[in-house]
Amino acid sequence: MARIPASINVDKVLEVAKLLGSMDLRRSDMFDTRFFPPRDADVESTYNYFLAMVAIDHRAHIGDYKFQRSINGEIFTGSDLLWRLGMEMFSRDPSFFSPRRLSKLDPVIVRDWLVGDYGPVWDYGVRAYLLRDVGIKVARNYGTTLRLFSVGGVEELLDRLSDMVAYEDPVKKKAYLLIKFLVSRGLLKVKLNEIKLPIDNHLTRIAYRLGIVRPEDWIIESIRHGIHVNSDLDVRLRMIVRDAWDAVVRVGKLDPIALDDFLWRLGRTVCITDKPNCEQCPLRKVCNAHSRGVFINEHTHYLTYYY
Ligand code: SF4
16 A cells, blocks of 8 residues: 555554543444334344445435435434435335345435435435445355355455445445444454444544544645545545554553444534534543644545445
8 A cells, every 4th residue: 555644643542542441432222223123123134234224324415415304303314314214114125125136226216215305315326336236246145144244253254345346445434334233233243352443534534633643734735625635545544544543442442333433423413524512522631623723624535435
């Protein structure tokens, strides 16, 4: 891999790890039936569901277009709406997510399924393609998801998943997200120290602001000016962000799943783009951006299905 134009600040990693280690980080409820199959759902159907839904769990907003909708009086946005619509489909027809059905999926079905207030999700054709590819590869190589997930460890599963277009990201955001869901549901037994965090825009933004990762000045300038980075640079930057969070997990002896749940919620509600709500943030005592009063966002890379 080419040089990474950013570095890890070890002192800041120690500081952040110490603070996080003193906090009571809890895993989210992975049995919330608004988003996930019920506890007593059939195991194969549950595997099918998570493999398919994570495959299409990437940015749902684009520009001013917000993927949002009210369902039964409750407003769902972005990824939450995606998973809510996933469960509506699962409740109606769990076999929709079977590899055989996915392998023949018509993009028109996805267009009519993933709908927000302003119409279908912006890249429904891409999502249909990713689902079809998942269906074809699982059906051809394993027959069922039960066989796909019958593995000896994380590395073997990562290798199997990387064959699918949806899971080809070198930083493995979707792969580690899937592993997190399956481990949390008791559907995959792996060692916690084999799990890395699924690096998306929220975890990247928080890493830059805290200062555990320090991008070079020209990257910071490109962030300030909203200049898009290419896919290769995006991968290199997220890779060092992943390494930095991995160091925080190890130093702080943290549960990577609980940490990811915490950071994801923080990124969506508190450490938001442009104007973070630092007064509500439990990390403000160790945050470089807060102490300096200068807040950068994550680097700009919208056109991707990696995260
Ligand atoms: S203190 Fe502010 S900038 Fe720093 S992590 Fe918290 S919300 Fe983000």
